[in-house]
Amino acid sequence: MKAAWLKDPALVSERVGGLKVLERQLFLLRRAGFERAWVSAPRPDEDLRLPEGLDVSWGAGPDGEPRLEVSGRHLVRLAALKEAAAGGPARWRDEAGETVLAVVGSGAAAERPLPPGASVPLSAPLRGGPVDSWLMREAVKGTDGFMAKHFDRRISLAVTRLLLDTPVTPNQMTVASTAVGLAGAALLAAGAYGPGLAGALLVWLHSTLDGCDGELARLRFQESPLGGVLDFWGDNLVHAALFLCLGAGVARAQGVLWPAGLGLLAAASASASAALAYLHSKKKAAARKAAGPFFTGVAEVAPDAAAAERRVASLEDTLAxxxxxxxxxxxxxxxxxxxxxxxxxxxxxxxxxxLLWLRRRSLFV
Structure with missing residues (x-):
């Protein structure tokens, strides 16, 4: 199904998560695979950012064409839109009994409940209310480690909230966080306690702020191949600099050269692992041919994939x-x-x- 009808849109010009409500609804339809959308309202006078590849009509609805009808008074998770578009005639209601999605076509429509959390009704105020909280959960990655999930994300999401309605782009945030990490790595080369602790804290700050670029991109629908590559190599540049500078700092503190060799070994190995993960992610991104994150790890491995493939993906997630x-x-x-x-x-x-052992059969494919 390629057509959708956004019915009775509400709060169309209100902003939440860095986009106007109507812009967000249309981007979600495009991400779900729709190529044409009708909006049962006149086009707003103000400028709108519309997704590429979506033909939008305003005012009158479709005439008899099979379609997915989407409540304009709700925001809906992408997964729910995709599931509805892939099925036959059906109607999905939220916990309050309101119709949120309906597939209109030939045959009787089955009644189905929406999964908990799959939608949220639009109600003012959007910022700081239930809609904002529901939306911010969309920015979190499922592959976060324990500390990143329970500590770093709380900080990065707070920073992201402040940046959503500013001109700061995800790529600019990537460059800024990388600069912070490189500054921290440079301090580690001093070989003294004070600069070493300050450097470690700056590397931690880089690690925390590094979540903001992805959060901004996911919430604003600004993911791009360039952004994914910039983020990936920015992180790994900081890792390599960390190992090299740490080796140099320990060598300076101890008055011997061999710690610098340890730092070089760690940096070279980490960079080689990153290169393997990059090449593999590049292949997956090319095969996907759709907007989305550059690095996906286990998120993109099919449930029935070979055990070796899942182990590789798990290792790549560890790298991230x-x-x-x-x-x-x-x-x-x-x-x-x-x-x-x-x-x-x-x-x-x-x-x-x-990583080399698990990838041995596909290295030259």
């Missing part, structure tokens, strides 16, 4: 997680940064070896 930064801060505070250097020099090559 940032919980290790809490260990860095703790060891910096305890004056034990050489321990982190040793752990990195051992763990990074082992991670690379595991």
């Amino acid at each position: 997680q940032r919980d290790f930064v809490y260990l860095l801060v703790a060891l910096a505070a305890a004056g034990r940064l050489p321990w982190f250097l040793w752990a990195s020099a051992v763990g990074s090559p082992l991670f690379l070896a595991a």
Whole structure:
């Protein structure tokens, strides 16, 4: 099904999550695969940001064409829209009994309940209310590590809320967070307690702010291949600089050269692992041929995929997680940064070896 009818839109010009309500509804329809949409209201006088590939008609509704009717007084999760578009005639109601989705076509419509949390009714005020809370859950990644999920996201989402209605773009946020991380790595090269702790804290701040670019992109529908690549390599540039500068700092503090070699080993192994993950993600993104995140990991592995494929995806997710930064801060505070250097020099090559082993059959495909 390629046609949708947005019925009785409400609060069309109100903003939530960096977009006007109507803009968000139309972007969701396009992401769900629809190519044509009717809006049962005149086109607003103000400028609208409309999704590419969606033909929008205003005022009158469709005439007899099979379609998905979507309540303009609700926001609906993308997964619910896709499920409805893929099925036959049916009607989905929310917990209050209001019709949110209806597939109109030949045959009797089955009555189905919407899954909990699949929609939210639009009611003022949008900001700071139930709609805002419902929407911000859309910005969270399912592959976050424990610390990122329970601590970092709380901070990054608060920052993202402040940025949503500003001109700051996701790519600008990526560059800013990368600069913070590189500054922190540079401080680690000093080989002294104070700069080392400050550097570790800046790397933690980079790790936290690094969530903002993806949150902005997901909430504003601004994901792009360039943004995904910039985010991926920005993170890994910080990781490589962290290992190199930490090795140099420990070497300076101890008056010997071999710790610099450990840092080089960790940086080289981490960069090689990143390159393998990048090439694999690039293949998946090309095959997907749709807007969305560049790096998906286990999120894009089919449930019936081979065990080796799932293990590789799990390893790639580990590469994307940032919980290790809490260990860095703790060891910096305890004056034990050489321990982190040793752990990195051992763990990074082992991670690379595991990735190479699991990818051995597809490296040259």
